Structure formats: C-alpha cells, structure tokens
Amino acid sequence: MPSRRFADGEVVRGRWPGSSLYYEVEILSHDSTSQLYTVKYKDGTELELKENDIKPLTSFRQRKGGSTSSSPSRRRGSRSRSRSRSPGRPPKSARRSASASHQADIKEARREVEVKLTPLILKPFGNSISRYNGEPEHIERNDAPHKNTQEKFNLSQESSYIATQYSLRPRKEEVKLKEIDSKEEKYVAKELAVRTFEVTPIRAKDLEFGGVPGVFLIMFGLPVFLFLLLLMCKQKDPSLLNFPPPLPALYELWETRVFGVYLLWFLIQVLFYLLPIGKVVEGTPLIDGRRLKYRLNGFYAFILTSAVIGTSLFQGVEFHYVYSHFLQFALAATVFCVVLSVYLYVRSLKAPRNDLSPASSGNAVYDFFIGRELNPRIGTFDLKYFCELRPGLIGWVVVNLVMLLAEMKIQDRAVPSLAMILVNSFQLLYVVDALWNEEALLTTMDIIHDGFGFMLAFGDLVWVPFIYSFQAFYLVSHPNEVSWPMASLIIVLKLCGYVIFRGANSQKNAFRKNPSDPKLAHLKTIHTSTGKNLLVSGWWGFVRHPNYLGDLIMALAWSLPCGFNHILPYFYIIYFTMLLVHREARDEYHCKKKYGVAWEKYRQRVPYRIFPYIY
Ligand SMILES: NC(=O)C1=CN([C@@H]2O[C@H](COP(=O)(O)OP(=O)(O)OC[C@H]3O[C@@H](n4cnc5c(N)ncnc54)[C@H](OP(=O)(O)O)[C@@H]3O)[C@@H](O)[C@H]2O)C=CC1
Numbered sequence: 001m002p003s004r005r006f007a008d009g010e011v012v013r014g015r016w017p018g019s020s021l022y023y024e025v026e027i028l029s030h031d032s033t034s035q036l037y038t039v040k041y042k043d044g045t046e047l048e049l050k051e052n053d054i055k056p057l058t059s060f061r062q063r064k065g066g067s068t069s070s071s072p073s074r075r076r077g078s079r080s081r082s083r084s085r086s087p088g089r090p091p092k093s094a095r096r097s098a099s100a101s102h103q104a105d106i107k108e109a110r111r112e113v114e115v116k117l118t119p120l121i122l123k124p125f126g127n128s129i130s131r132y133n134g135e136p137e138h139i140e141r142n143d144a145p146h147k148n149t150q151e152k153f154n155l156s157q158e159s160s161y162i163a164t165q166y167s168l169r170p171r172k173e174e175v176k177l178k179e180i181d182s183k184e185e186k187y188v189a190k191e192l193a194v195r196t197f198e199v200t201p202i203r204a205k206d207l208e209f210g211g212v213p214g215v216f217l218i219m220f221g222l223p224v225f226l227f228l229l230l231l232m233c234k235q236k237d238p239s240l241l242n243f244p245p246p247l248p249a250l251y252e253l254w255e256t257r258v259f260g261v262y263l264l265w266f267l268i269q270v271l272f273y274l275l276p277i278g279k280v281v282e283g284t285p286l287i288d289g290r291r292l293k294y295r296l297n298g299f300y301a302f303i304l305t306s307a308v309i310g311t312s313l314f315q316g317v318e319f320h321y322v323y324s325h326f327l328q329f330a331l332a333a334t335v336f337c338v339v340l341s342v343y344l345y346v347r348s349l350k351a352p353r354n355d356l357s358p359a360s361s362g363n364a365v366y367d368f369f370i371g372r373e374l375n376p377r378i379g380t381f382d383l384k385y386f387c388e389l390r391p392g393l394i395g396w397v398v399v400n401l402v403m404l405l406a407e408m409k410i411q412d413r414a415v416p417s418l419a420m421i422l423v424n425s426f427q428l429l430y431v432v433d434a435l436w437n438e439e440a441l442l443t444t445m446d447i448i449h450d451g452f453g454f455m456l457a458f459g460d461l462v463w464v465p466f467i468y469s470f471q472a473f474y475l476v477s478h479p480n481e482v483s484w485p486m487a488s489l490i491i492v493l494k495l496c497g498y499v500i501f502r503g504a505n506s507q508k509n510a511f512r513k514n515p516s517d518p519k520l521a522h523l524k525t526i527h528t529s530t531g532k533n534l535l536v537s538g539w540w541g542f543v544r545h546p547n548y549l550g551d552l553i554m555a556l557a558w559s560l561p562c563g564f565n566h567i568l569p570y571f572y573i574i575y576f577t578m579l580l581v582h583r584e585a586r587d588e589y590h591c592k593k594k595y596g597v598a599w600e601k602y603r604q605r606v607p608y609r610i611f612p613y614i615y
Pocket residue numbers: 443444445446501505508511512532533534535536540544545547548551583587590591
C-alpha cells in the first residue's frame with residue numbers, strides 16, 4: 001500500500017487549485033485509493049488535493065525580515081522587490097542559457113508567488129482566511145471610485161487573480177495595484193503554465209446525471225423521446241392519453257439528401273464563424289493560467305444568415321421541404337451529433353491532461369457523455385463555442401420561420417396567426433439577445449466546466465433546433481386563436497421575464513468584468529477567499545439564480561400562445577424547469593466548493609434558489 005506523507009490533523013500549506021498559491025490547511029483525511037488528501041482551508045473550504053500540491057509549513061522559505069507578517073505598506077515594498085524581477089528587467093535571465101534560465105525562472109516565479117502570497121501576509125486586512133468569510137462587517141457597498149479605463153482593468157482583472165486572491169485592501173488601491181501587477185502576474189502565469197497540471201479524476205460519488213447508468217439512459221432515451229414527441233405532435237389529437245405512435249423504421253427516416261442539406265447548413269455556419277469580423281476577446285483563465293481567444297461574430301453570422309434565407313425565399317426556394325421532412329432532419333442532426341461525439345471522444349484520448357474538462361471522470365461512458373476535452377479546437381476553430389451558438393441556435397430561428405410559412409400554407413392563411421407571430425418573435429428576441437451578448441457565454445458552466453461531448457453536441461445541434469421550436473411546430477397542425485387582451489398579457493409576461501433574465505445576467509457579467517464599475521456602486525457584496533466577490537443585493541439578492549427565474553418566465557410566455565387544449569406545448573417549460581433546477585443544484589455544488597463559508601453566508605442572506613418564497 002502506498003505510504004502517505006502527511007497525517008490527519010497536520011497543518012500544512014495546500015495549493016489553491018488552478019493557482020500557484022499555497023495556503024495554510026489542515027489535513028482532514030486521506031483516500032488511499034485515489035491518493036487524495038481532503039484538506040480544510042481556514043475559511044472552511046474543503047478540497048481534495050494531491051500530495052504534490054501539499055507542502056510542509058517548513059518548506060516555505062521566508063523573505064528576509066519575515067515578510068509574511070508584514071504590514072500593508074511593507075507588503076507593497078515586497079511587491080516592488082518582486083517587480084524588479086519581472087520580464088521588464090532582463091539582466092538575470094540574459095546571463096543564463098535559455099533552458100537553464102527558463103527552469104530557474106520557473107523556480108523563482110514559484111518561490112516568489114509562494115512566499116509573497118502566504119495568507120499570513122494579509123492578516124492585518126481582516127482577510128477572509130483568518131476570519132469568517134462574509135460576516136456582516138464584510139458585506140460592503142460596491143462603491144469604489146472607478147479610476148481606470150475599462151480596457152486596462154479587463155487586462156489585469158483575471159490575470160491578476162493570483163495577486164488579488166486574499167487581498168481586501170481598499171478598492172482604489174487594489175485597482176492600481178492590479179494594473180501594476182498585471183504584467184508580472186501574466187509572466188508568472190505563463191511560466192507556470194509549462195508545468196503539467198494533472199486533472200484529478202473525480203470519484204464515483206461525484207458523477208453527475210446519475211453516474212454511468214444515468215448518462216447511458218439519457219443518451220439512448222433522449223433521441224427516442226425526441227422522435228416520440230415529434231410524432232405525437234403531428235397527430236390530429238396529440239393527447240397524452242392516446243397511445244404513442246410507433247416509431248418508424250430507421251430506413252424510412254433516413255434521406256441522404258436531407259443529410260446533405262443539413263451538412264450544407266453546418267458548413268455555411270462554419271464559414272461565417274471563420275470570417276475575420278468582430279472583436280476578439282479572451283476567455284476566463286484555464287486551470288494552467290492560459291486564456292483562449294474567441295472571436296465574437298455571432299451577431300454578424302445571424303445577419304448574414306438572414307440575408308441568405310431572405311435571398312433564398314426571394315428566389316423561390318421551397319422551405320416547406322424542411323417541414324415535410326422534419327423527422328428526417330432530426331435524424332440527420334442526430335447522426336451528425338453521434339459522429340461528432342465519437343470524433344470528440346477519440347481526439348480527447350490524445351489531448352494533454354491540461355486540456356481535459358474538470359467534469360471528466362476517467363470512465364469512458366461518462367466522459368463520452370459529459371465530454372472529456374474542455375475546449376476542443378482545430379487550430380483556432382473552437383468546436384464547442386461554435387456549436388453552442390451557431391448551427392443550433394440560429395437553426396432554431398430558421399425552423400420557426402419554416403413553421404410560420406408551413407402554418408400559412410397548411411391552414412391556407414394570408415398572414416400567420418397571432419399565436420405564431422408571438423412565438424416567433426419571442427424566440428427571435430431570445431436568440432438575438434444571446435448572439436448580441438455573445439461574450440457572456442464565455443462564463444457559463446458549459447464553457448468553463450463541462451467538456452464537449454454527447455451532452456452538449458446533442459443539446460446544441462439536436463435538442464435546441466428540434467425541441468425549442470416545438471411550440472411553432474405544434475401551432476402548424478393545432479391552430480389556436482389568441483385574443484388581443486390575452487396577447488397583451490402574454491407580452492407583458494415575456495417582457496417581465498426578459499427584464500429579469502437580461503438584468504441579472506448583465507449585472508453579473510458587468511460585475512465579473514469590472515467589480516469597480518460605478519454603475520454597480522450601489523450593490524452590496526460578500527468577500528470570498530478566492531478574490532472574487534459575490535453580489536448580495538440587486539437581482540442576485542432577490543434569489544440565488546434570478547437569471548433562471550427570468551428564463552423560466554419567458555419559457556411560460558412561449559407556451560401560452562398555444563392555448564390550453566393540450567399539455568404537449570408545455571413540454572418545454574416542464575423540461576426547462578427540470579433542467580434549471582438540476583443545473584442550479586450543480587452550480588450550487590461547485591460554488592460551495594469554490595467559495596466555502598462565504599457561499600454559506602450568501603445562502604443565508606438569500607435563502608431562495610430560483611422562485612422567491614417557494615424554492
Ligand atoms: N435556454 C436554455 O436552454 C438554457 C439557458 N441557460 C441560461 O444561461 C444563462 C447562464 O447560465 P449558467 O451558466 O447555468 O449560470 P449562471 O450564469 O447563473 O452562472 C453561475 C455562476 O455565477 C456566479 N455567481 C453565482 N452567484 C453569484 C453572485 N451572487 N454574485 C456574483 N456571481 C455569482 C458563479 O460563478 P463565478 O463566481 O465563478 O463567476 C456561478 O457559478 C442563464 O441565464 C440561464 O438561464 C442555461 C441553460 C440552458
């Protein structure tokens with residue numbers, strides 16, 4: 001049996017995941033199978049660390065004068081000393097051979113970070129590690145003056161993560177220091193990136209979606225369920241009490257021409273994605289400090305697609321073909337998604353460990369579903385990012401348009417029904433909003449946490465275009481007349497949902513981008529030991545996931561135009577409630593791990609998750 005180096009109860013220094021910082025931790029236990037130590041940070045956060053990420057207290061060589069207990073001013077003194085070793089001052093490395101200097105620099109950088117940022121340094125600031133995170137006195141107004149330009153701040157904000165980890169200085173000073181330090185920290189992060197970061201395999205108990213049996217069921221069940229729903233919806237009486245229609249044989253559903261049209265659609269979107277228009281931004285830092293670049297041109301892709309669709313309509317292209325072959329298109333998309341998932345899994349086997357998703361487990365079935373590789377790319381082409389917003393999401397709008405035209409044709413209408421117009425415009429607003437705020441996607445769980453595997457491939461390429469368009473599909477064969485007063489009420493509901501959804505998402509994105517944004521000065525925050533704070537007022541003080549609440553209200557407004565004759569058009573809101581309740585639980589789990597006691601405090605301050613006074 002392999003021996004362990006540290007005993008339970010021993011106080012050591014543990015590396016904070018994703019950074020090079022070492023904090024005082026207590027060893028709680030050790031798992032001999034996974035060889036992981038469960039450690040507790042002073043703010044109560046419990047994490048599992050590898051032995052390599054733990055160091056005895058004695059191994060931390062202190063700077064002369066014992067800087068770990070230094071006062072704020074002395075600390076800054078130590079900063080300026082460290083700056084003298086930044087790339088801006090080459091002599092040291094210039095004196096050495098390239099590889100020797102490289103290695104030595106890494107060593108130096110590591111020692112630098114370890115010594116400079118020991119938690120003891122910050123004691124005089126009432127740091128969250130030495131005090132209960134998020135206590136009332138730590139809840140402060142977000143009213144720091146905004147001195148720096150947005151651009152400057154953005155540059156330093158994420159990359160100076162290391163420097164701000166435990167710092168609770170006045171914000172004014174903080175922002176200045178962030179700027180000064182950003183270059184240095186970037187350098188350190190870059191150098192440290194050469195070390196391989198081992199993705200810790202998560203244990204069976206941490207598997208989400210019901211583990212291996214759960215994901216197995218989802219992978220086989222969802223496509224079958226999709227076809228059943230579509231077939232049911234096509235029935236004259238789509239009551240759930242009716243026996244579900246038999247699934248047609250695969251050969252009846254397969255049409256090579258349809259698959260060709262689907263491929264053409266996909267390739268057009270690839271082409272638009274590759275156009276060198278739109279600004280390039282950096283994603284959130286990866287586990288090894290790197291930040292990937294993303295071009296934001298989703299909105300342009302949408303405009304170009306609209307132009308192509310408009311021209312095709314004008315040229316008399318028969319869009320009814322999509323409606324009359326809807327099941328065939330769903331199958332073509334499913335087949336494409338399966339092939340893509342297999343490709344993603346196979347290529348992930350060659351991916352460096354650094355590139356694996358934190359959600360991956362080491363189990364082949366589970367990883368095929370959740371995605372093994374976090375950001376699979378071919379050159380600069382980011383497969384996950386592309387699929388999340390382009391072929392499926394824009395495809396959804398096109399499918400809705402197809403349904404609108406089909407309704408006019410089948411019901412022999414000169415103009416579409418009010419119900420169809422409402423559904424089309426509501427969902428168009430949702431998609432345009434997503435593309436307009438494309439950058440916000442970079443901070444979602446899908447991009448940061450989940451890999452790219454069957455789950456997102458199927459969700460993005462099949463589920464979104466063929467299930468999210470379900471209301472419009474339903475209205476083609478089940479007309480519903482909506483009165484104007486009813487329509488007005490539904491519009492008000494949709495707008496309320498949208499205001500909450502957009503308000504909450506924009507507030508959080510603005511805060512994450514620039515916590516000193518003067519527009520957010522009135523908001524209260526809780527400090528956390530990671531350096532990122534949590535909003536506790538505004539939308540995020542209302543419930544813990546106000547964006548989900550807004551999204552669900554909008555989802556209800558999408559179903560109401562279909563009337564109350566059948567439950568089928570309400571499938572979306574039922575599914576979506578389940579998805580978001582589950583997603584909220586996943587996010588809660590991650591935030592608890594990330595923020596420890598501060599998250600607990602946030603939960604106390606904001607007790608409801610999604611629905612105020614209900615849940
Ligand atoms: N239409 C659809 O099918 C779907 C739509 N969505 C929508 O996508 C959007 C993004 O959703 P999702 O990625 O799940 O999650 P969120 O956008 O809600 O992001 C959750 C993260 O926000 C941060 N956070 C949580 N609480 C606070 C707080 N009080 N103050 C500041 N930051 C906080 C945390 O990350 P950190 O602290 O690390 O920044 C947390 O992990 C939502 O609007 C959702 O409705 C999602 C799924 C499906």
